[in-house]
Amino acid sequence: MSQPVYGRIMNYHIGIRTQSSRECLIQFAHADLVAQAGHLIGQKVVWKGKNKKFIGKIAGLHGKNGVVRVKFKKGVPGQALGTTVELVG
Numbered sequence: 001m002s003q004p005v006y007g008r009i010m011n012y013h014i015g016i017r018t019q020s021s022r023e024c025l026i027q028f029a030h031a032d033l034v035a036q037a038g039h040l041i042g043q044k045v046v047w048k049g050k051n052k053k054f055i056g057k058i059a060g061l062h063g064k065n066g067v068v069r070v071k072f073k074k075g076v077p078g079q080a081l082g083t084t085v086e087l088v089g
Contacts, residue, residue: 005030005087009080013062021075024056026085027067037066037081045070045085049077056085066087 005028013023026045031037040058041055056072070085 006084007068007087008048008084009076009082011081019050020079021031022072023059024070024072024076024080025062025067026058026070027065028087031066031068034061034064037061037068038089040087041067044088045082046088047083047085049080054080055084 007028009084010027012019012021013025014020028037029072031040039063041060043058045056045058047055047056049078054072054074054076055077056070060068061072069076
């Protein structure tokens with residue numbers, strides 16, 4: 001079996017006056033270029049809290065350093081910022 005792939009939640013996707021807790025910016029350790037991060041689009045990620053799992057889908061790229069945008073089904077809490085997510089498929 002292949003080893004699990006982990007990423008780090010960097011921040012919510014924010015605008016000038018708004019922030020969306022449903023959409024987060026995630027950096028994966030092995031994907032530091034746009035070409036590598038582009039292969040992750042469409043795959044699912046899971047953030048595991050104390051009592052809940054939050055499932056999201058990689059929606060697109062953010063910038064040119066391999067950061068991806070993930071849309072979660074429900075908004076992740078603020079405690080999730082800076083923690084890890086697992087790529088599940």
